[in-house]
Amino acid sequence: MSLELDKNIAQEPVVQIENVDVYYGTHKAVAGVNLDIPKNNAVAFIGPSGCGKSTILRCINRMNDLVASARVKGRITFKGKDIYAKSVDPVGLRSRIGMVFQKPNPFPKSIYENVAWGARLNGYKGNMDDLVEDSLRKAAVWDEVKDKLKQSGLALSGGQQQRLCIARTIAIQPDVILMDEPCSALDPISTLKVEESIHELKRNYTIVIVTHNMQQASRVSDLTAFFNARSVEGGGGKLGYLVEYDKTENIFQNPAEEATQQYVSGRFG
Template sequence: MQESLRNDEELLRQSVIELMDVDIFYGTYKAVKEVNLNIPKNKITAFIGPSGCGKSTILRCLNRLNDLISSFKLKGRVTYHGQDLYAKDIDPVEVRKRIGMVFQRPNPFPKTIYDNVAYGARVNGYKGDLDELVETSLRRAALWDEVKDKLGESGFSLSGGQQQRLCIARTVAAQPEVVLMDEPCSALDPISTLKIEELMQELKENYTIVIVTHNMQQATRVADMTAFFNAEAVGNKGNKVGYLVEFDQTEKIFSNPEEQSTKDYVSGRFG
């Protein structure tokens, strides 16, 4: 890795995370190529695209969750406030404290609701009032009223939509700056989905949100910016490599995209 470069002040103010010429490999297999992307602060950025285009892979490399896969390799630069996330002296644990993640399926810990929310704060050595933090986090996740009388019950006692909001509360309680969401509503019913989308609108006041979604309506409903990814076949073994086609205001992507393939995808012609 090269030494950290100082970035343009203006750019720094606008974007929290920047990807520069990012290539992602699993072993020798190239999964994603040449992604350049700036994720703006306090906005919701959606990643859309057909299956296998590397949206989730890119999302996970933003908080180094791909480190768990031993064959994972990243070329190029991913910076967070100008700091190279993949520099040698960066502690992935510190990265994940600042860049939280909500997963596709609700995955509460086998603990009480309270302990679920308090977990992030506890492992991060939170010094303040834990009760208060749990309450504000649950309120932010629009779950407080539903669970305030049963904080001691297991997180599994909640419905799927509530569990996902619990996971959001858990992420919020760890006090990150960026929240990554990997198809957070794909396992939920429409009403729960709507609740989570409303929640995201409220959360973006304080957080920068990046969401991967298969649901284009969802992207139009929630996202300020949308990145469309596509995949192309390479070689003759059926391998596909994902790349960024277009990144712009959501409105523009869905109404008047620059690229033909974006147009085809958002109008439902493929994918």
């Protein structure tokens, strides 16, 4: 779904998803997804459980490759190149399209090494101290950890750990950062701090965030995609699909589809 966006949002798409179906074994989990993700925007995926939003997110950096039964049909491009082409190294792709998961997962290392580890693994040759500080600043956690960089990342609070994981992702210098329910395990204060970091990050990165929190989607995103699911006949589970994709203000204030209106108004289901 290509959007006609106003000039302050319109950018070349950094990721394009074209007619994508996702299967787990013989079960089709998601069908016919088309959308363009423009550079330096925050895009939110919203919708009920089982609608395919996290599945599509994980297709963007081939995390679904790690699920033996998963299969993707259609085309996903990153900067114009098909990411499922045989010549593409998934590990290299993930250094360009980083990911922050639902639960904070810092390494059992110091705060400094949590941030530096991925960059060092990727052969970073610059000033590591500067990179660590810059990454922690962009993740809005520097002021809280600057005096304890040698302490374990596991000693931080849940919200600090999640922002440390965001800093770790930033340090590998990706173009796109995917976030799968990054605040679902956090308290409201920590959630707001993560949201502040998202606003800061989209100046330099493209952000795609899956969230069940519609207020969060409305606060942090420029564009919102609403996914839904329908039951498959014969007890074959659910089939997820994209209902609508537009500027966030339109999705929440003047959606084109009745199902979107019902979901964002809380009348869904």
